[in-house]
Amino acid sequence: MKQSVSYYVQEGDTEDSIRSCLKQCHLDGIERLVYEDIPPEHPLAAVCIGCHLAFWPTWLDFYLGNEKRYRKDFPTAESLRRTFHGTTRKEWISYIKGNIRAALAENPEYLVWHVADCTIEEAWTWKFHYSSRDVLKNTASLFAEVSDVVPDTTLVLFENIFWPGLNLLVPDEVNYFFELIGRDNVGIMLDIGHLMNTSPYAIYDEIDGARYVKAVLDRLGELADYIRGIHLSCSLSWEYRNSFERIAPHAPSGMQIMNHITSIDQHRPFTTAAMTPILDYLNPDFLTHELFADDYSIPIGKVNQQKSALGI
Secondary structure, eight states, rough: EEEEEEEETTOOOOOOHHHHHHHHHOOSSEEOOOOSSSSSSOOOGEEEEEEEOOOOOOOOOHHTTTTTHTTTTTSSSSHHHHHHHSSSSHHHHHHHHHHHHHHHEEEEOOEEEEEEEEHHHHHHHHOSSOOHHHHHEEEEEEEHGGGSSSSSEEEEEOOSSSSSOOOOOOOHHHHHHHHHOOOOOOOEEEEEHHHHHTTOOOOOOOHHHHHHHHHHHHHGGGGGGGGGEEEBBOOHHHHHHHTSSSSSOSSHHHHHHHHHHHHHOBBBBBOOSHHHHHHHHHHHHHHEEEOOSSSHHHHHHHHHHHHHHOOO
8 A cells, every 4th residue: 555645746845855754754655736737847756656636616517518507606708717727618628638648747656536516605505406426427428538648557536525426425326437437447536534524414523434434335335446545534524514504605705615615624634543444444555645734835743643543
C-alpha cells in the first residue's frame, strides 16, 4: 500500500522541499491536485503517486443544455467561462481533456474523478433535481467523450460524494455505473469522510463512523473489490447537518458556500484506531491522507496524528 497526502503544489515548492515534508510523515508521495488544462510549470513526477482532476460540484444542467436551470447559478457568459472555461459543452469537454493531459504529465499511477452533482441551492435544501442514476449515466457518457486521452496503464478512480452520484449507498447503482463505464482500468476512490456524511442516523464519534462505513461495505459485497484507493479523513458533521434550515440563503457569497460545505465535509484527522479494521479489510493499493491544513502547506502534524492513531 502506497501512502500519500493530498496537496495543491504552491509556488516555490520544489521536489526537495516536498520530499522533506514526506520524510517527516513517512509517506511515499503526494496526490497532486491538478485543476489546470496545461501541464504544471514545475513538474513533480518523482514524488507524485496520483493526481486529483478538476471537478465541478454542479455541472449536469450545463452538460445537458438545461439553460433555464443552469442560469440560476451561471446567469452570464462570463460566469460560465469562469466555471466551465467556455460557454459551450464542446469547450468544457476540451478543457477536461486538457486537464487530464496536464495530470498525465506528472506520470501518475491513478487519476481521481468526482462523481456527483449538486447546485448551490441544493447544497442547503437537500432536495435534488437529479437522481443518482441520472448523475451516474451522464458521468459515464461524459467520461466516454474524454477517455480516449487516458492510457490503459493509468487507473481512473471514481470518488464517492454525499450528493446524488456515486455515493455507494445502493449496490445496484454501483454495478450500473461500472457496467456503463465498461473499462478495466477503473475503480473506486473511497472517501471515508464523504461516506460518513451520508449516514441517515447520528454519528457522534469515530466508533459510530467506523460501524456505519462497515455496514455500507457489507452491503456492497463483491462490489467493494472496485475500491483501489482510500481518501482518509474523519467527518463528524451530524449535528451541523441537522442544524441548518433547508432553505438556501439569497445570493450566498463564496465564503458562505465554502463555510457551509466545510462544516459538512470536515476533513479532520482520525484520532483513534476505529478505522483500522476497515483499512485491514479493504487493503487498498493507495491510501491518501486528505486533511485540511491550517495554511497552504502539507499538514505534517495532522498526518502524523492520523497515522499514529491508526497504527499506519
